[in-house]
Amino acid sequence: MTIGCGCMAAGLILAASKAEAAVSYAPLTLTENGSSDPFPSDPGSSGFFHTFPGTPDTFDFTFEGPYLTSYPPVDGLQPTTPIPVDVNWHGMGTLSFSRDSGDGGSSHTAYPRVTGIDDFGPPVPGAEFPGRENVSGELYFIYGTQRFNFRGDGTAPTTWTLEFDFTTLANGFLPAGTLLAFTDIDGVNTDGEMLTITAALESGTNDPFLAFLDRNDNEGEFMDEAVHNPLSNSYTFDDADPPGADNDSVAYLTTENIDTLTIVANQGNVGGAYGFKIAAPSGPIPIPEPATAFLVSMSFLIVARRRR
DSSP, rough: ESOOOOOOOSSSSSEEESSSSSEEEEEOOEESSSSOOSSSEEEEOOOOOEOOOOSOEEEEESSSSSSSSSOOOOOOTSSSSSOOGGGGGGEEEEEEEEEEESOEEEEEEEEOOOOOOSSSSSSSSSOOOOOOOOTTOOOOOOEEEEEEEEEEOOOSSSEEEEEOTTTTBBTTBBBOOEEEEEEOOOSSSSSSEEEEEEEETTTTOOOOOOOEEEEEEEESSSOOOBETTTTTTTEOOTTTTOGGGGGGEEEEOOOOOEEEEEEEEEOOOOOOEEEEEEEEESSSSEEEOSSSSBOOOOOOOOOOOOOO
């Protein structure tokens, strides 16, 4: 199946260093918050860094953010104009964010540079932060660093809840074909790092909604598979992941239209960090069929690695 508007503008698909072209993606970006807390907490000249407070807050978000060009320019990756976002992902949505326990830190970063499914650049000449080659050999150009990070910089294990409401996007839902990518969910102690993704589907069913897309590894170990739970319609990445999976990245495509996506993130590793991204394609892409169980953990909630 193919999702998208069916039309491709010049520059929509960018030539890669391989024979085939790679699809460009626009990551979800927060735009403002609903409380009196300053947003962003740390504005920059070309982007921003926002540290989430310990109190609950709401945010608006969009896939049509202002950072959809690479910065600084990268040979072969810089379009003459910002990349377009498929019209099915246009509009604004709402994020409800809360830190439910503990004192760890969480943040959202938004800067205009090209990344891959990890938080580095695609492994091509001239990339600012060259990434590792993906298992498939394919390239994915994500125009921005708009990731959500969860850090173990407190004194106690911490849990956060993020609920993304997509019902105010162009079609009233998050379309199938959205990229979810995760990086650096590894189990290195008994508390470990764990992330659970639960979806309310536009269809009202509890069908599997993620299909494995790609992955890369850092130390020869892979993050464990994310298991679909049909009762809760969720997938879980947990601290069963081996220590050797440190800094690995995996990515999925969504296979169903989604009304809301709830993410419960746990961080129990002192000094540890992991993250994810959600990104919209710049044009129509084929949607693979989801596996019925044990999907490899590569949702296009990209778990973005925190550079230390």
